[in-house]
Amino acid sequence: MSTTTTASPNEAKLWGGGKSPFNSEYGKVMMWYFLMSDAFTFGAFLISYGTVRFSTNGWPNSNEVFRSFPFAPEGVHAPLVFVSIMTFILIVSSVTMVLAVHAGKNMDKQGVVRNMILTIIGGIAFLSCQAWEWNHLFHEGAWWGANPFLNADGTASSTNFTNFFFTITGFHGFHVFSGVVINIIMLIMTLMDKFEQRGHYLMIEKAGLYWHFVDLVWVFVFTIFYLL
Amino acid sequence: MSHSHTDHEAHNAEAMAEIKKVTIILSVFTIVELILGFWMMSLTSHALILAIKGTIVILMMAKAFYIVAYFMHLKHEVKNLIMTIIVPLLLFVWFIGAFLWDGSSFRNLRNDYDPYFKEQATIKVEKKAEEHGAAKHEATDAKHDAPAAKHETIGTSHETAKPEVEPYY
Numbered sequence: 546m547s548t549t550t551t552a553s554p555n556e557a558k559l560w561g562g563g564k565s566p567f568n569s570e571y572g573k574v575m576m577w578y579f580l581m582s583d584a585f586t587f588g589a590f591l592i593s594y595g596t597v598r599f600s601t602n603g604w605p606n607s608n609e610v611f612r613s614f615p616f617a618p619e620g621v622h623a624p625l626v627f628v629s630i631m632t633f634i635l636i637v638s639s640v641t642m643v644l645a646v647h648a649g650k651n652m653d654k655q656g657v658v659r660n661m662i663l664t665i666i667g668g669i670a671f672l673s674c675q676a677w678e679w680n681h682l683f684h685e686g687a688w689w690g691a692n693p694f695l696n697a698d699g700t701a702s703s704t705n706f707t708n709f710f711f712t713i714t715g716f717h718g719f720h721v722f723s724g725v726v727i728n729i730i731m732l733i734m735t736l737m738d739k740f741e742q743r744g745h746y747l748m749i750e751k752a753g754l755y756w757h758f759v760d761l762v763w764v765f766v767f768t769i770f771y772l773l
Numbered sequence: 774m775s776h777s778h779t780d781h782e783a784h785n786a787e788a789m790a791e792i793k794k795v796t797i798i799l800s801v802f803t804i805v806e807l808i809l810g811f812w813m814m815s816l817t818s819h820a821l822i823l824a825i826k827g828t829i830v831i832l833m834m835a836k837a838f839y840i841v842a843y844f845m846h847l848k849h850e851v852k853n854l855i856m857t858i859i860v861p862l863l864l865f866v867w868f869i870g871a872f873l874w875d876g877s878s879f880r881n882l883r884n885d886y887d888p889y890f891k892e893q894a895t896i897k898v899e900k901k902a903e904e905h906g907a908a909k910h911e912a913t914d915a916k917h918d919a920p921a922a923k924h925e926t927i928g929t930s931h932e933t934a935k936p937e938v939e940p941y942y
C-alpha cells in the first residue's frame with residue numbers, strides 16, 4: 546500500500562486487474578482502432594494528392610470545375626453551393642446520430658428509431674448528391690484517366706486531378722454507403738428489440754462512431770478538394 | 774432514489790446542451806469556411822489567398838477536434854484510451870510535412886532540370902469549343918477517350934498547344 550501512494554489511487558485501481566482499464570467495451574475500443582487505421586488510409590490518399598499537387602506547376606481551379614447545380618438553367622454557375630449543401634446534409638445526419646446514441650444511453654427505443662431513420666435519410670441524401678455530381682462530371686468528360694478541365698492559368702492539365710478526385714470521393718462515398726447499410730441493420734435490430742433484450746444500446750454507439758468518422762473524413766475531403 | 778433521478782436528468786440536460794453547442798460551432802465554422810471560400814474567388818493577392826487558406830485549414834482542424842472530442846465522445850473517455858488514439862495520429866505531423874516538402878522539392882528540381890516540364894507550364898491551351906457544345910461532344914466521347922487522354926499527357930507540348938488540334942477529351 547505504501548509503495549502505491551505516489552501514484553493516483555484511481556490509476557492504480559484502473560490497472561489493478563478485474564476491470565477494463567479503458568473503462569470501455571471491447572468492441573468500442575476495437576472500433577476506435579479500426580477508425581484510426583482508416584484515418585491513415587484516408588490520410589495517405591489526401592497526402593498523396595497534396596504531394597502530387599505540390600509537385601505540379603499548374604492545377605485546375607476547383608471553383609471552375611465544381612460550379613454546377615441540379616436543375617439550374619444552363620449557363621448559371623454556382624461554385625461551392627452544391628457542395629455546401631452536401632456538407633450540411635452530413636453535419637445534420639451526424640447530429641441526428643449523436644441524438645440516437647444519446648437516446649440509446651437512456652434506453653429510449655422510440656428516440657433511437659426516430660433518429661436512426663433521420664440519419665439514414667441524411668446518408669441516402671448525401672449519396673444521391675454525390676451520384677448526381679459524379680454523373681454530371683462524367684458527362685462533362687471527366688473520369689479516371691480523362692480530364693477536360695484546364696489548369697487555372699490556362700495551361701494543359703494532367704489527369705492527376707480527376708484521378709484523385711474520383712478515387713478519394715469514391716472511397717469516401719463507399720464509406721458513406723457502408724455506413725448507411727450499417728445504420729439500416731442497426732435500425733432493424735432496434736425494431737426487433739434486440740438491444741432491449743441485451744439491456745444496452747452499445748451497438749448504436751459503435752455504429753455512431755463509424756458514422757461520425759465518415760462525417761469527419763468529409764470535413765477534410767470537402768476542405769481540401771473544394772476550398773483549397 | 775429521487776436524488777439519483779434528478780442527477781440523471783441533470784446529466785441528460787448537460788449532454789443535450791453539449792450536442793447543441795457543438796452543432797452550432799460546426800455550422801458556424803462551416804459557414805465561415807464557405808464565406809472565406811467565396812471571398813477568395815475574387816482575390817488576386819497571393820499572400821492574402823495563402824493566409825485565407827491557412828485560416829481554412831485551422832477551421833478544418835477545429836471542426837475535426839469538435840467532432841472527435843464531443844460527437845465521438847473521445848473527450849469523455851479514460852485518458853489512457855485517448856492517448857492510444859491520439860499518439861499514433863501524431864505520425865501525421867511527419868507524414869504531411871515530409872511529403873508536401875518532397876512534392877515541392879520535386880517540382881523545383883523538375884523546373885530546374887527538365888526544360889520540357891517547365892515549358893509546358895507556360896503554354897496556354899485554347900479553351901475547348903463552346904461550353905455547352907463541348908459538354909455534349911465530350912459526353913459522347915467520354916467512354917473511349919481514356920487512352921487518348923493518356924496519349925495527350927505524354928505527347929509533345931506543341932501538339933497540345935495547337936488550337937486547331939481538337940483536344941482528345
